[in-house]
Amino acid sequence: xxxxxxxxxxxxxxxxxxxxxxxxxxxxxxxxxxxxxxxxxxxxxxxxxxxxxxxxxxxxxxxxxxxxxxxxxxxxxxxxxxxxxxxxxxxxxxxxxxxxxxxxxxxxxxxxxxxxxxxxxxxxxxxxxxxxxxxxxxxxxxxxxxxxxxxxxxxxxxxxxxxxxxxxxxxxxxxxxxxxxxxxxxxxxxxxxxxxxxxxxxxxxxxxxxxxxxxxxxxxxxxxxxxxxxxxxxxxxxxxxxxxxxxxxxxxxxxxxxxxxxxxxxxxxxxxxxxxxxxxxxxxxxxxxxxxxxxxxxxxxxxxxxxxxxxxxxxxxxxxxxxxxxxxxxxxxxxxxxxxxxxxxxxxxxxxxxxxxxxxxxxxxxxxxxxxxxxxxxxxxxxxxxxxxxxxxxxxxxxxxxxxxxxxxxxxxxxxxxxxxxxxxxxxxx
Amino acid sequence: xxxxxxxxxxxxxxxxxxxxxxxxxxxxxxxxxxxxxxxxxxxxxxxxxxxxxxxxxxxxxxxxxxxxxxxxxxxxxxxxxxxxxxxxxxxxxxxxxxxxxxxxxxxxxxxxxxxxxxxxxxxxxxxxxxxxxxxxxxxxxxxxxxxxxxxxxxxxxxxxxxxxxxxxxxxxxxxxxxxxxxxxxxxxxxxxxxxxxxxxxxxxxxxxxxxxxxxxxxxxxxxxxxxxxxxxxxxxxxxxxxxxxxxxxxxxxxxxxxxxxxxxxxxxxxxxxxxxxxxxxxxxxxxxxxxxxxxxxxxxxxxxxxxxxxxxxxxxxxxxxxxxxxxxxxxxxxxxxxx
Numbered sequence: 001x002x003x004x005x006x007x008x009x010x011x012x013x014x015x016x017x018x019x020x021x022x023x024x025x026x027x028x029x030x031x032x033x034x035x036x037x038x039x040x041x042x043x044x045x046x047x048x049x050x051x052x053x054x055x056x057x058x059x060x061x062x063x064x065x066x067x068x069x070x071x072x073x074x075x076x077x078x079x080x081x082x083x084x085x086x087x088x089x090x091x092x093x094x095x096x097x098x099x100x101x102x103x104x105x106x107x108x109x110x111x112x113x114x115x116x117x118x119x120x121x122x123x124x125x126x127x128x129x130x131x132x133x134x135x136x137x138x139x140x141x142x143x144x145x146x147x148x149x150x151x152x153x154x155x156x157x158x159x160x161x162x163x164x165x166x167x168x169x170x171x172x173x174x175x176x177x178x179x180x181x182x183x184x185x186x187x188x189x190x191x192x193x194x195x196x197x198x199x200x201x202x203x204x205x206x207x208x209x210x211x212x213x214x215x216x217x218x219x220x221x222x223x224x225x226x227x228x229x230x231x232x233x234x235x236x237x238x239x240x241x242x243x244x245x246x247x248x249x250x251x252x253x254x255x256x257x258x259x260x261x262x263x264x265x266x267x268x269x270x271x272x273x274x275x276x277x278x279x280x281x282x283x284x285x286x287x288x289x290x291x292x293x294x295x296x297x298x299x300x301x302x303x304x305x306x307x308x309x310x311x312x313x314x315x316x317x318x319x320x321x322x323x324x325x326x327x328x329x330x331x332x333x334x335x336x337x338x339x340x341x342x343x344x345x346x347x348x349x350x351x352x353x354x355x356x357x358x359x360x361x362x363x364x365x366x367x368x369x370x371x372x373x374x375x376x377x378x379x380x381x382x383x384x385x386x387x388x389x390x391x392x393x394x395x396x397x398x399x400x401x402x403x404x405x406x407x408x409x410x411x412x413x414x415x416x417x418x419x420x421x422x423x424x425x426x427x428x429x430x
Numbered sequence: 431x432x433x434x435x436x437x438x439x440x441x442x443x444x445x446x447x448x449x450x451x452x453x454x455x456x457x458x459x460x461x462x463x464x465x466x467x468x469x470x471x472x473x474x475x476x477x478x479x480x481x482x483x484x485x486x487x488x489x490x491x492x493x494x495x496x497x498x499x500x501x502x503x504x505x506x507x508x509x510x511x512x513x514x515x516x517x518x519x520x521x522x523x524x525x526x527x528x529x530x531x532x533x534x535x536x537x538x539x540x541x542x543x544x545x546x547x548x549x550x551x552x553x554x555x556x557x558x559x560x561x562x563x564x565x566x567x568x569x570x571x572x573x574x575x576x577x578x579x580x581x582x583x584x585x586x587x588x589x590x591x592x593x594x595x596x597x598x599x600x601x602x603x604x605x606x607x608x609x610x611x612x613x614x615x616x617x618x619x620x621x622x623x624x625x626x627x628x629x630x631x632x633x634x635x636x637x638x639x640x641x642x643x644x645x646x647x648x649x650x651x652x653x654x655x656x657x658x659x660x661x662x663x664x665x666x667x668x669x670x671x672x673x674x675x676x677x678x679x680x681x682x683x684x685x686x687x688x689x690x691x692x693x694x695x696x697x698x699x700x701x702x703x704x705x706x707x708x709x710x711x712x713x714x715x716x717x718x719x720x721x722x723x724x725x726x727x728x729x730x731x732x733x734x735x736x737x738x739x740x741x742x743x744x745x746x747x748x749x750x751x752x753x754x755x756x757x758x759x760x761x762x763x764x765x766x767x768x769x
C-alpha cells in the first residue's frame with residue numbers, strides 16, 4: 001500500500017494551513033496547549049499571591065528552629081519537647097522510613113508466596129489464596145489499618161492484666177509481653193566491649209553481678225555486623241568451592257554443616273566476648289519497663305500495609321509466572337528437575353523481569369500509604385511535620401511543601417534503586 | 431519533577447484562597463446563611479441531636495449571631511472541624527466564625543492572625559483515669575500512657591506539665607473523640623487528658639461513668655472563645671457584642687421568656703432599653719437592625735440559660751458555673767456597658 005502525500009507544492013504559506021495542513025497542524029495544537037498551560041499556571045500563581053493566608057504571614061521557614069513543645073512516642077533518635085520542630089520532623093521522617101521498609105519487605109514475602117500458591121495444583125490452597133487476594137485488595141487500606149488497630153487494642157490485655165499474684169495474663173515464655181499498647185521484646189545489650197568504659201564497680205566491691213553495667217553499644221553492633229558480613233562472604237566462598245567441585249567431579253560436596261558453623265560459631269564467639277545480656281521487660285508502674293517496645297500503632301500499620309499491598313504483589317507475581325511459556329516448565333521437567341527447582345531455577349528468574357516494574361509501583365504505594373499513620377497515632381512525618389507542627393505553628397504552606405519534597409525525594413530514590421535492580425535482571429541483549 | 435512540585439503547591443494554595451474577603455458581614459447577608467465552625471461532636475458544646483439538629487453551648491453562640499444578623503436562628507451552616515482543620519477553615523474563609531472550644535493563646539492571636547472576640551467558657555486542662563488505676567493525683571502519673579487529642583494546646587501543656595514535674599510520659603496521639611474513647615475504655619491508655627469541661631462531657635458518655643474519675647489537678651488555663659480572622663474588625667465587633675448582649679441579658683434579668691415583653695416598649699432600665707433597641711441606635715452602629723440583640727437573646731435565652739440548658743447541673747454533663755458565673759456572683763463573665 002502506498003500513501004499519497006506527494007511532495008509539497010511551492011505555493012507559499014497561508015494562515016488557513018495552520019489547521020488544514022498536516023505539516024503545521026501539530027505545531028498549532030502544541031502551541032495552543034502551551035499557552036493554555038501558561039495561563040493555568042499563571043492563574044494558580046496569581047491566586048496564591050492573592051491568598052489571604054499567604055498575604056498575612058508570608059513564607060518563612062524560621063519556625064523549624066523553634067522548640068516543638070510536644071512529645072513523640074516512638075523516638076529512633078533522642079528527642080525532648082524542647083527539641084526543634086526540625087528534629088521532630090526528622091524523627092517523623094525516620095519513623096516513616098521504618099514502617100515503609102518493614103512493610104515493603106513483608107509485603108514482598110507475602111506477595112510472592114501468595115502469588116505462587118495461587119497457581120498451586122492444590123484446589124484448597126489455590127482458592128484460599130484467591131480469597132486472600134480478593135478480600136484484601138478490595139477493601140481500602142485505611143479500613144484495614146483501623147481494623148487491625150481496633151483488634152489489637154481490644155483483643156490483647158492491658159498491662160494492668162499482668163499485675164498481681166494471679167494475673168489474667170503472663171508474658172510469653174516470661175520474656176515477651178503482648179499488651180494492647182504493643183509488644184515488649186527483650187533487648188540485647190553488651191557489658192564489655194569498645195566505645196565506653198563501664199562505670200566503676202559498685203562501692204561494696206561486689207563485681208560478680210555485671211548485668212547492670214551497660215556500655216555504649218553502637219560500636220559493638222558494628223563489630224557484630226562486621227562478623228556477620230564476614231560469615232556471609234565465607235559462606236559464599238564455600239558455595240563457590242562446592243560448585244567448582246561439582247563442575248569438576250559431578251558430585252556436590254555436602255556443605256550444610258560448614259555453612260551452619262560459619263554462621264553460628266563466629267557470631268556466638270563475638271557475642272560472648274562482648275558480654276551479651278538481655279534486658280527483659282518488667283512491669284513497673286503503669287507500663288512494662290525495659291526491653292524494646294513495638295507499639296501497636298506500628299504493628300497495626302505495618303501489618304495492614306503488608307497484607308494489603310501483598311495482595312497486589314501476589315497478582316503481579318502470578319501474572320509474571322503465567323507470562324512464562326509453559327514450554328519452559330515442560331522442558332525443565334523433561335530434564336528431570338523437580339517442581340520446586342523448576343520454579344526456582346527456570347520460571348522465577350524469567351518472571352522477575354515482568355514482576356519488577358509493577359513491584360516498584362507497589363513499593364511507592366506503600367511509602368505513600370504510610371501517611372495514613374496518624375489514624376492509629378503512629379508518629380510519622382505526616383503526623384509530626386504535617387500534623388502537630390503545622391497545627392501549632394499555623395505554617396501550613398511551608399509544612400506541606402516540605403512534606404511534598406520528602407515524599408517525592410524518597411519515592412524517587414526507591415524508583416532509582418528498583419530501576420537499577422530491574423536493569424540488572426532485565427534480558428541482556430548482546 | 432519540578433513541575434509536579436510546583437503544580438501541587440499551587441493547586442493547594444489555589445484551593446485555600448477561595449473566599450475570605452474583607453467585608454464578612456456583606457458576604458453573610460448576601461449568602462443569607464452564617465458559616466459557623468463547630469466541634470465534630472462533643473456533648474454539651476456541639477453535637478447533632480437525634481433529629482440531626484446541632485445543639486450545644488458553642489452552637490448557641492452561632493445561632494445567636496445568625497439571629498442578630500439575619501433574624502433567623504436556623505440560617506446557619508454548621509461546619510464540623512477537627513483540632514487540625516479548624517484554623518485553615520477559618521483563615522481560608524470557609525467559615526465566618528469559629529466556635530469550637532478553642533483556647534485563646536498569644537500565638538494564635540498574633541502569629542496565626544485571629545481575633546478572639548471573648549471568652550465564653552473559662553476552662554482548664556485535666557485528666558480522667560479509671561478508678562481501678564488507684565491514682566488520686568496527676569503527680570502520680572509518672573510513666574503513664576496518656577491519650578491526647580493531637581493539634582490542641584493540651585498537647586503542649588501535657589509535655590510542659592510532665593517536664594516541670596520531672597515525670598516521663600508515653601503519649602498516644604489521637605484525632606477524634608471516638609478514637610480516644612476506644613483506646614481509653616480498652617485500657618490502651620492509662621489516662622485521657624483534655625479540657626475539664628470536655629472530660630465531664632465524655633465521661634457521661636462512657637458505659638459506666640462512675641468507674642472513672644477526673645483528677646483534681648487543673649494543669650493549664652484554657653480560656654475558650656469564638657474567634658474570627660484578623661483584619662475585619664467590624665465583623666469581630668458583631669460577634670463580640672452579640673456575645674456580650676447574652677451576658678448582659680443575664681445580668682439585667684432579660685430571659686428567653688420576657689425578652690419580647692421587654693422589647694415591646696421602653697422600660698425603666700435605660701441599659702436594657704439600649705440593648706433591646708427601644709432606645710438609641712446601637713444596632714445601626716454595628717450595621718444591624720435595632721432589634722439585633724432581642725433576636726439573639728430570643729433564640730436560646732441569656733448566657734445563664736444557655737449554660738444551664740447545655741452544661742449546667744440539670745444536664746448530664748453537670749458542670750458548676752465556677753469561673754463562668756457573672757462577676758456579680760464571683761465569676762469572670764463581665765459585659766462592658768452598652769452605651
